[in-house]
Amino acid sequence: MVVMLSTLLMLFPLFEDNPYTLGVTNLIAINTIVVLGLNLFIGYAGQISLGHAAFFGLGAYGSAITTGTYGLPPWPAMLLVAMAVGCIALFVGIPVLRLSGHYLAMATLGFNFVVHSVLLEWDTLTGGPSGFSGIPYLAFGDFSFDDEVRLHYLLWSFTMICLLLCLNLVRSGVGRGLSALAEDETAAAALGVNTRLAKIKIFVLSAVMASLAGSLFAHCYSFISPDSFGIFTSTDMVIMVVIGGMGSIWGSLFGAGLITLLPEWIGVFENYKDFVHGGILVLVLMFLPQGLISGLKDMVTVRLALHKQKGKQKDAAT
Amino acid sequence: MLRLDHLCKNFGGLPALSDVSFTVPKGKVTALIGPNGAGKSTLINCITGVLPATSGSVLFKGHEIVNLASHKISALGISRTFQNLRLFPRLSVLDNVMTGLTCEGGHSMIMAMLxxxxxxxxxxxxxxxxxxxxxxxxxxxxxxxxxxILAYGDKKRVELARAIVGKPDLLLLDEPVAGLNGEETAAVGDQLKLLRRAGHTLMLVEHDMDLVMEIADQVVVLDSGRCIATGTADEVRRNPLVLEAYLGRMEATA
Incomplete structure (x- = not known):
């Protein structure tokens, strides 16, 4: 499946060269990276974060400031920023992850507010509400990623690598431990899962992924403003996770794709985006609380199992 | 194998366990019995780090494990089942059991991603x-x-499988046959006997006296948080204190 999708993505720009369309799919790629990380944290580990746009923003502004203001080369800057954001996440996560449920949601939301205000108010460093422009493009030597086609390849390679890494993670014992802790923390701990550490680790991992996506976002558009990193971005990302499917890596791709594309497909949505997102979220939560992909997958596995058993009972009866 | 020394646990000001001391010998089956509310499950929870103990000590293979985090106690080789089933409902049966091997999976997140x-x-x-x-x-x-979606009896067995798959040194079973019918109880009893023969050390909390009499080498009786008797099944059955704890309650409720 990964190979198939990669091939499709490789060929995509050959028959679709409209820069606007590619711009949209590139945005899907960036969102997918954030949503993958967030899905590990929300869907697999069963926690909640309404503050991941903060890490996304810190990554973007981190890259913008280190490369734009201080002239560091973009690639090492991106790594440095990701590490710094990881440390911030660790620092935030240690106290905050003692909480759960609504309290955790409020704490992460608060963190997002703080970061957003800092981006907005510290205008000598961030440019304030008018944004930060003149961020250099990423480049390999003379080959600069400055048009949509080149960016397409760059961003989707990043996304596919992240997707692959996440798929590996959830298939491992670590992933099993996370799902276990999401379902029953006490039982998971009794079976040897270090629940506190696992939560912190996955939080930091998801923050680092958000930061990478933020850096790519900054270099891709060369202009960023605090608006992109407010709490509504955070909730949009949670919506992407929920709609795509909690605890489904492929669902992350689907959710990010669907929610990014919706306003493009139907022009009316442009103005009523938040209403539509909210409406979809309510519908999904009511009818498929595990999200579209995971919910359907669950239904199929249960049906299959019951069907098999019925077949067996019939065999036994005859 | 396991030694409890003056273990106490208070909930608020209310003592749930007071001065509980006994040992669980290696390779034997110890049954923990007592009327409802005697503190049996609390005791298991204190041993496995689910609840912090108020005072006292628990020695396991020479390690002091009282108030250690659950996952560390699990890593030392104590595994358990829960009174009210605690499977991971949405995980597959196989994944549930594989979670029992978490300690042996022992690799970092980065390794797992690669x-x-x-x-x-x-x-x-x-x-x-x-x-x-x-x-x-x-x-x-x-x-x-x-x-x-499993039936209750199957769930019980999945939980047992999950608890023994890691070959723990000590297996704590909180009411392994509660809610099972006679046939299923006998089947679980046979499986427990097989486990004992294979050299596992077991401690079980159980209300089913037939099962206890059949498989327990040592019986510990708790009443109102106190350990009132220890001995073989027959000794305990004749102990006047034990009779009083059980019969006294029956009179009171009759």
Whole structure:
């Protein structure tokens, strides 16, 4: 499946060269990276974060400031920023992850507010509400990623690598431990899962992924403003996770794709985006609380199992 | 194997366990009995780190484990089942059992993301061992079912399989046959006997006296948080204090 999708993505720009369309799919790629990380944290580990746009923003502004203001080369800057954001996440996560449920949601939301205000108010460093422009493009030597086609390849390679890494993670014992802790923390701990550490680790991992996506976002558009990193971005990302499917890596791709594309497909949505997102979220939560992909997958596995058993009972009866 | 020394646990000001001391010998089956509310489950929870103890000590293989985090106690080789089933409902039966091998999976997140060949190899081994455990409990045909849709008896057995798959040194079972019918109880009893023969050390909380009399080498009786008797099943049955604890309650409720 990964190979198939990669091939499709490789060929995509050959028959679709409209820069606007590619711009949209590139945005899907960036969102997918954030949503993958967030899905590990929300869907697999069963926690909640309404503050991941903060890490996304810190990554973007981190890259913008280190490369734009201080002239560091973009690639090492991106790594440095990701590490710094990881440390911030660790620092935030240690106290905050003692909480759960609504309290955790409020704490992460608060963190997002703080970061957003800092981006907005510290205008000598961030440019304030008018944004930060003149961020250099990423480049390999003379080959600069400055048009949509080149960016397409760059961003989707990043996304596919992240997707692959996440798929590996959830298939491992670590992933099993996370799902276990999401379902029953006490039982998971009794079976040897270090629940506190696992939560912190996955939080930091998801923050680092958000930061990478933020850096790519900054270099891709060369202009960023605090608006992109407010709490509504955070909730949009949670919506992407929920709609795509909690605890489904492929669902992350689907959710990010669907929610990014919706306003493009139907022009009316442009103005009523938040209403539509909210409406979809309510519908999904009511009818498929595990999200579209995971919910359907669950239904199929249960049906299959019951069907098999019925077949067996019939065999036994005859 | 396990030694409890003056273990106390208070909930608020209310003592749930006071001065409980006894030892669980290696390779034997110890049954923990007592009327409802005697503190049996609390005791198991204190031993496995689910609840912090107020005072006292628990020595396991020479390590002081009182108030250690659950996952560390699990890593030392104590495994348990819960009174009210605690399976992971949405995980498959196989994944539930494989979670019992968490300590042996022991690799970092980064390694797991790279999925190096040695890890794949180890995962395969863990899977084989889990399949073996499931086979032992006659669940081989349901390994990919989500645990939540299993019948109650099957769930109990999945939990048992999950608890023994890691070959723990000490297995704590909180009411392994509660809610099972006679036939199923006998089956679980046979499986417990097999486990004892294989050299496992077991401690079980149980209300089913027939089962206790049949398989327990040592019986510990708790009443109102106190350990009132220890001995073989027959000794305990004749102990006047024990009779009073049980019969006294029956008179009071009659």
């Amino acid at each position: 999925r190096l060949p040695y890890l794949r190899h180890r995962e395969r081994q863990l899977k084989l061992r889990s399949l073996e455990a499931l086979d032992y409990f006659d669940l081989s045909d349901k390994i990919y079912w989500p645990a939540e």
